[in-house]
Structures are given as structure tokens and as C-alpha cells.
Amino acid sequence: MREIKGWTDTTTIPNAPSHVRGVINLRGIVVPIFDLRVRFGMGRTDATKMHVDIIVSIETRTIGLLVDAVSDIVALNADAIQPMPEIGLPKDDTFLEGLVSAGGGRMITLVSLKILFGGQIG
Numbered sequence: 001m002r003e004i005k006g007w008t009d010t011t012t013i014p015n016a017p018s019h020v021r022g023v024i025n026l027r028g029i030v031v032p033i034f035d036l037r038v039r040f041g042m043g044r045t046d047a048t049k050m051h052v053d054i055i056v057s058i059e060t061r062t063i064g065l066l067v068d069a070v071s072d073i074v075a076l077n078a079d080a081i082q083p084m085p086e087i088g089l090p091k092d093d094t095f096l097e098g099l100v101s102a103g104g105g106r107m108i109t110l111v112s113l114k115i116l117f118g119g120q121i122g
Helices: none
Strands: 003-006 020-026 029-035 052-058 061-067 096-103 106-111
Touching: 020 061
Parallel strands: 029 061
Antiparallel strands: 003 052, 020 029, 052 061, 096 106
């Protein structure tokens, strides 16, 4: 993760997949913004000033993820990651990398952005 920034309108890209919200200019870098609600099959986000973009770097690419909110930032040790239990999803829909216990009975689900967005990043 590089940064978290408040929602700003994007420039629409013609013929882009529905989960590609558009692009923004982030200090001279053109950054595609992906709407996670659409990608998770939950419909298009009606973005307001309360929404945020999480800017991440994946290999050589920088992308933004439109999310409802950020409640916490957690540093994780790789050895704390537990494998996902078998939940019967088709192989193509298995974009969850693992789970981490965050204490108090809370679990953090790790999403693979490379798998979630396929050949569009990385």
C-alpha cells in the first residue's frame, strides 16, 4: 500500500470493464481506479466524499481501489497468514489468499489483487 486518499472524480475510459471506474492523475502518474463493489458483484459504488481510494503498487504498476472506508491499517507477519478453508468456490473465483487472526475473534481476509483483476495488473 502506498497511500490512502479521499475520493476524487475519475476520467472515464471508453470500453473499459465495468469495474474500472476511470483514471486519476496522482502527482503526474496516471492511476486506474478499480471499483471493488463492482468486482465483488455488489453493484456500482455511488461514490461520495466519504469514500476513499487505496493506492497500491503491484510489481511495476500503481493502481487505486475505490472502497467504502478504511477502519484500520495493520502490519502483518507472513507467518501469521493461515490458508483459506475450502468453501466450494469455482477455481476462477478463488481470489482470497488467506486469513489472519487479529485478536478479539476478528479475522482479516487477504485478497490477491493479481488474481482478482487477472491480466489487468502486474
